[in-house]
Amino acid sequence: MPKRCGIGSMPPGTPLSSPAIFYVARRDVYRRFPERITLFDTFMVTFATYPTHIRFHFLWAIPLFWAIPYAFAGRMAWCRKRRGGGGRGDNGTMTIATPERYAQMLDAARQGGYAYPAINVTSTQTLNAALQGFAEAESDGIIQVSVGGAAYLSGQRVNDRVTGSLAFAAFAHEVAAKYPNITIALHTDHCAKQYLDEWVRPLLDHETEQVKRGQEPTFQSHMWDGSTVLLNENLDIAEELLDKSQAAHTVLEIEIGAVGGEEDGHSAAINDKLYSTPAQGIAVAQRLGLGERGRYMAAFTFGNVHGAYKPGVVKLRPELLDEIQATLALAVQAGEMPDPARTLDVAPGKPFALVFHGGSGSTPEEIARAVSYGVVKMNIDTDTQYAFSRAVAGHMFSHYDAVLKIDGEVGNKKMYDPRSWGREAESAMAARVVEACKQLGSAGKALK
Template sequence: MTLATPERYVQMLDAARRGSYAYPAINVTSTQTLNAALEGFAEAESDGIIQVSVGGASYLSGQRLADRVTGSIAFARFAQEVIDHYPGITVALHTDHCAPQYLDEWVRPLLAYEKDQVKHGQEPLFQSHMWDGSSIPLDRNLAVAKGLLEDSQAAHTVLEIEVGTVGGEEDGHSAQIDERLYSSPDDGLKVVDELGMGESGRYMVAFTFGNVHGAYKPGVVKLRPDLLGEIQGRTARAVSSGQFPSPGPEVPGDKPFLLVFHGGSGSEPADIAKAVSCGVVKMNVDTDTQYAFTRAIAGHMFTNYDKVLKVDGEVGAKNEYDPRSWGREGEDGMAARVVEACRELGSAGRALR
């Protein structure tokens, strides 16, 4: 396993679009959850994406420091060292859901750091960053994205944007579950009009089709993955008519956008498959892997409660409350869920050689 170079990352994304499969993008909050994700990718023989959220980046720096940039840099350096010891597959690093209030204190400093790395002949620390402008009007969202795309190109990274609103809650950012959860085909034309077709820098788009973050009972979330096909088709027709320049031979004519599926946890396999067929190349998985990690630890604690606790004056059993014992169980549980995600998305066994 190796850390993706900018060129390798673009190859991964283009291969997924051409091959109609997608990569799980696994949110992690610690070296243990990172190791679990890597274990899952290795077992599935799948390339993949590791990402940290705004809250995860802060948490990674420690509660007392709570510095998102420091946490991101330290994490990325640790991840690169570990990833380089896993042969056979490639992993990219990504920052997830940077809302407007965090832009100047998180992603812009990271892009500046990476531009300096590139200036000195080094590879960027992360391979992509997400700008989440879903809480502001689309014209302002895309205006900010245009500036970030210029910075991303200079930093040799890929930009991810969100068009529409993802419902639910993640790291303190929440949105209602209503009609705003559905992007429109016209939104695709506005994106291309502002950001181009890749000639000004590579980017991915998370158009929304009913997505929500978090865990919900059946029937609450109503996904419309066909909407992604409508958006792709409307934009493809605009390109073929000459309204926009052709993106080049590497882009399938019916899939002009590299799409991202947010809130993938708990989604029905049929909805996932349809979204991937429409050009989704990256699906975020967080809630399900959090639960898989914690559920395994909870099982250990309940099974060994009299050993992890000093009950009735006893001394417990050190080998059962040693964090490495229950930590390994958490890693195994989460790794199994990552393997499942790779199989659902079709990336299992398709690592680029």
């Protein structure tokens, strides 16, 4: 329990005189806010120059001034917890990343040659499962919502993406604070052009206002999915969103090329358009820079496909990522690009912070190669969905007679209570998150 402050903290019998109040107030301010003691003394010296009858009438100003430092501190803590600031765990360490902490996470992954699982969630249960998995793996990570997931989180009757996103983030900030030894970044995933005005742009505007008020942004990054438009338009919109992201203190994620399969209504055929080129990498760097205009991540496609596929069906070419990185690094060394000294210092030969989408059906070797070429974030959705749902199905099959009211029976309430199968589902999904952390190399590497 922290020591009490205020008149109630004075020793018993202390008279409620101006000197007594001044003494206790000054003592507490000095202990807790030493940088403000000069301001406090200035106030009190000025106050002492007034006649006694004026000092008496304004005696209330002393405890009021006394409360100001606590009000500021409490306000900032409230803002962090309630309005999307970096949450802090029980031991004072950070849980939801600040912009600076997120930058540290991404740089650490690039330098260390590992990637963070980015787990899609659609409910508080799946969010809890993701947090549990990261904690068990002792890994920092990314938790994200898709366009459909955000709407689902707001409820069927509301069905609003911004509302669902903010509700998700509020819950995450509150609960993640109980996981003090890991850092979590919140992200919005796959925002196509038709959803920008009703989803990501409003969120960026909201976060810009938060930053202006001295708060941290609710989310740490947002994805612009330009895979359905031509490259030039894709980069036009990316430039606009990068500027907005800078103002909001967030990171932008872009997609160059098309990911096959289907993800929340976005679909693309499995063909040669699924493979990005080094020339596209050069175009991205020319338009967006390499960090000097703002931090971003790039999802170049190398045969990625959303959905559930058997190994071998998806024809991944991770070497394309190496070619894109190498081509750009040579262009930088030749002086053909803006000077990205900071970027190259973080990861020599790997100018881009890369993202891996559509990894279901990929072999462990393909994933490892992609990470070695500079992938720092890998989206995981299909596999965790299956892990969660398979546990629910297993519970229902194992307790068939208990979860149904058959032939006039009443079943077993303990077995159809959502908490019984919900805990099993959360644990199963958490185990899949742990597996992902180990596979991507982030397990045991939570920032201290």
